Each structure stands twice: as C-alpha cells, then as structure tokens.
Amino acid sequence: MLVAGAVGHYSGFSPWEWPVILMLAAYATVGYDVVLGALTNIVRMRFLDERFLMSAASMGALLIGEYPEGVAVMVFYSVGTIMEGRAVERARASMEDLMDLQQDYVNIEEDGVLRTVDPADVSVGDLIVVKPGERVPLDGIVAEGHTSLDTRALTGESMPFDVGKGDAVMSGSVNLTMMFRLRVTESYGRSTASRIVELVEEASARKARAEKFITRFSRYYTPAVVASAMALAVVPPLLFGQWLQWTYRALTFLVVSCPCALAISVPLAFFGGMGRASRSGIVIKGGSCMEALSRADTFVFDKTGTLTKGEFRIRKVHAVHSDEEYMVEMAAKAEYYSDHPLSEPIRRGFAGSVSSDEIGYMDSVAGKGVVAGVNGKTVHVGSHRLMEDIGAEYCTEEVSGSNVHVAVDRGYLGHIEIGDAVKDDAASAVSGLRACGAGRIIMLTGDGALAGKAVGDAVGIDDVRSGLLPDGKLRELEGIMEEGSGTVFIGDGMNDAPSLIRSDVGVAMGIAGSDAAIEAADIVIMDDSPSRIVSAVRISKRTMRTVKLNIAFVLGVKFGILALASVGMAGMWGAVFADIGVSAIAMTNSIRILNADDV
C-alpha cells in the first residue's frame, strides 16, 4: 500500500500520463477501505465522519488535477490512523498489564493430590495452595508455610515482604519463593484483586471538564469548518472567479476539519495519568477527579488511621508509687477479661504470661474502668474518675494519649499512657504537599486537643481541629470548603464516607478499608502510606499540563492552517500535517506520562 503510494507520489511531480495511472492505483489500494466506509456512511445518512471528509477532500483534489496532493492525503491519513491505533493500543496494553491481578485458577489439595478449580467455586474458610511464581488468587491468612510476596501491582511498593503463619495476604500479590497454604477469608468477588480491577474499570467513566469540552467542541467544530469550506468554494469565486483555486482551498479546509486529533489526545492523556497512578498504587476514578485534585489548595486529613497507624500501644509508664513492671503486670491481669479497646495494648505490653487461675473476678465500671481480684488483691484500672470513686490520690499530670490509672488495694501505683503511633511517612506527606503548592493543611480528629496537637507537631500540621464528633467533622469540613478553592479530604474510616463524598476530592486510604469509603472516594490509595497523596497530586498536575498543552497545540495549528489556507498560503500538505501530524504528536505527548519516573 505504502510503497505503491510512495511510488505514485514521487513519480507524480511531472504530469505525465503513466504516473497518474500509478497514483490512481496507489489511491485505490490505500483509500479503498476509507472510501467504502464513507460510502456506507452516506447510505446511512451520516456525513461529517472523518472517512467521508478525507474521501471528499482527496477525490476533490484528484478531480481538479492535483494528483500528488490527493494521494498524499489518503496515504497519510491511512498511516496516521494506523499510528493512532498503535498509540491507543500501547496505552491500553500497559493498563491491562496493571489490571492483570486476577489469577484464574486455584490449587486445592485433595487426598494429597493438587488439582485446580475455578476461584469462584472456593468458599470462605477453604484451604488453598499457592505455589511460587503464582499470584495469590484470593484474600486469606497463611495457614502453613512462609514466603516472600511481591505486592507491587497492588500497592506500588517494590520491596518484597515476608509472611508466615497467621499473616494476612492480599490477592493479587505474587508468591516469590515458597509454596504455602492459605485459609481463604474473602470470596472471589470480594477479594482485593477483584475490587481493584473493578475500580480501575469504572475509573474512566468520570469525565473531566476538559474532556467534555473537547467532545462538545468537536461536535460543532467539524460542521462549522465544512460549512466554511463550502462557502469558500462558492462565494469568493462568484466575486472574483478563479474557481479551481478556491476549490483547492476549500478542500484543504475539509482535511483540517477532522476532530479526531483532539478527541483522542485528551482522554488518552487522562488515561495515561491514571495508568501511571495505578503503577504507584493509586486508583484515580477518572479525569474529573484528576482535574479537581490538580487545582485543590486545601488538604484535610483525618488523624486516626490516616496520619497515625490506628494501633494503640503503651507509650509511657508513669510509675509513681511502684516499679513499672509490677504495675503493668497487675494492670494486664486485671484487664485479662476486658474487651475495652484500651485493655488490649495493656495486655500486649506485659511480656509475661497470665493464667486464668490468678484472676478471681472482674467487673467493669461503666465508662470508668475495671475492678478485678488478682492473686487475692483488689486491682482498679481505669480513668481518674475511678480513682476518685475509691478515694485514691492520683497523679494529675496531663498526657497527650489516653491515660489509664492503676491502683492495688486502693493504693495508687501510677498511670499508663496509651497512644497511637504516627505513620513513618506522614511528615514527608505533609511537607511534600506543601512543596507542591498546598495552601492549607488541616487535621481533624475526634480526640482531645492534647492528643491532636501531639500528632500535629509530629507531622508538621499546625491547624488541628480536635474533639470533633463524626457529624462535627463534616460540619468542620464544610466550613473549610467555603474558604478554599478546592478541598481534598483524606480519610480511611468507616464513618468518613460523608466527608469523602462532600469534599471536592475524597481520598480513601487502604484497599482493605471499608467498602463504603472506597465507593465514596474519588481516589483510593492501595496501601496505607499518606505520602502517596503527593504522587497523586504530582501526576494530576502533570496530566493537566499535558492536556492543556495538547489542546492549545492542536487548536493553534488547526486554526493557523485554516487561516493560512483561506488566503492561499497553506496547501494540502500543511493540512495533512495539521490533521495527522498534530494528532500523532499530541498522542505521543499524552502517553509520555504513563512511563514518567519523576512524579
């Protein structure tokens, strides 16, 4: 096709008869499909489709004797279409690589023999076998064996990590070293891998304003250019004559009138940005979210589980009238049967073992703590109000965490400070956001002022709003939104869904988080690292830059060529460039984001 076209084209500079025939042959080979498509469209009453425009322009050129131009339009159009297809295919293939998280079989051991079954047929509680090199098909807990897992596709984390018996494993991770047995905890449809694939597939549905603008624009652009082409072919020659020259200019218009360069390059850029984000373990649910994120100037963090680990542990033991070890031991034993959230870190903080024989009785005192008989002694563990009740003189020092007082036989021993640890990358997330232009960074928390301030100081946020009830958080957020031009809310929790919806951009942390939060969010960060939000912002800004550049470039060149063509300064060659060349350049620019390493 190409060769024939080229031969026809090169020999075409002298208007002899044989090259003309050759060129027509070339035209027929490359243009056959296109013209046929155009004809079927005319039958269906659909004009203004790109094949129709190209056929009309090229045949017009042939009719007025501009053979090389006519053929060139068709050749370049065909080549351009192939290139377009390639670029889109490449973007799509790399996206599908990312989404290739699901393993389509599961190994099950029966009577010592491994056999494979459909993952959908496995139920929760079943035992499955994962061999080295395989993807983990379902979420579960390691029941036997140990191995290293690669979770890069899920979280963007490239360091393999080791798991052993009792550890939770997400589907979609790759088993690197050893065979192990897994107790399934989630069915196929609810497993991490399926949920991510679902998220990514739905992602492109939310179109950005730039995308909608382009779609609307191209709906009016083509008819407008075609109308002016017709006007150009008829009106000026009626006034000045020179029919052939004006027809040629009009045909040039037709070539430029194709809207495809714009219409592909813009969504392709968003697609590239989303693909790049998911390589870093971030799912962005569409162009509109990217647009909003790139423009946001206010970032509101929830504290617990987002900036902090959400795991409580003993931060400090203040032994006033006792030694630390004895105090923790008595507290842990008294809390042995308790299910209060603060009892767990105390039990974990005691290294020795506890036998149930040691505990005579245990009563909880609602809202205050517990009283228990431990080895014949009466132990009170709880808030200062419990100490007041028993008349123990307690230490009134204020601490940033939760404070648990301990008394044995009504004699005060001291207090234990329990707190949440700040995530390792929380501070770098905050400074990273400042570096990319975040105006205000605010932390919301239901905890007290002291606890809030401690975390705020540790991560570098000085605007801390503490003591908020769940609905108070939402009201606070609404107040914040009135002041900023775009507000991002980053949270993880069960009760954050309203804030995730209400904010301009809601970011949910952790694919293991609640369904409601993931559903409500615009952006989901796969693992629990708050610093990923910085990558998300950078990728969004970069994508928006590309989109704007592409729109400006494509429109600039097109209108430039139209202006030149109308006064006869640009020929069909320029028009072909303005269509296919520009399209190829814009698309190449768009998919560059996909492999960018500096975001």
Next chain:
Amino acid sequence: MKRVFVTKGLCCPNCASEIERSIARMDGCISAKVSFIAQRLTVEAHDEDMERVVLEARRIVRRIDPRITLTER
C-alpha cells in the same frame, strides 16, 4: 443494573461519543458510557428494561459503525 460490553473495532472517539449519546437518549436507559480507550460500553437500566435497551443498543452500534462487535463481559 449495569451491563458491560467490550466494543471491539471501535476506532474513533467521535463514534464513541455518538454511540454514547444515542444510547443514553433511549427510553428506559439510565446511563450509557462508552470509553474509547478502554473499549468498553457500560449500559445501566432497570432490570425490566434491560433486555430491550441492550437490543436497541446493539442496533445503534451497528448503525453507527458496523465494524464494531459487541461482546458481553
């Protein structure tokens, strides 16, 4: 209820948006999304309208570009 189709052979974003608009305009169709890049058509309709909507959607796709084949996911 939502149904998702792979639109193999969908070759231009304009056709994609035209298909999207025509299907979405249909009676009983709650929403229709065509992603040119993902090559996906997602149709949302109430259960009782679904069959009719999908049938009509196939007809619309064929009219706009007969080279497109629809396969349900």
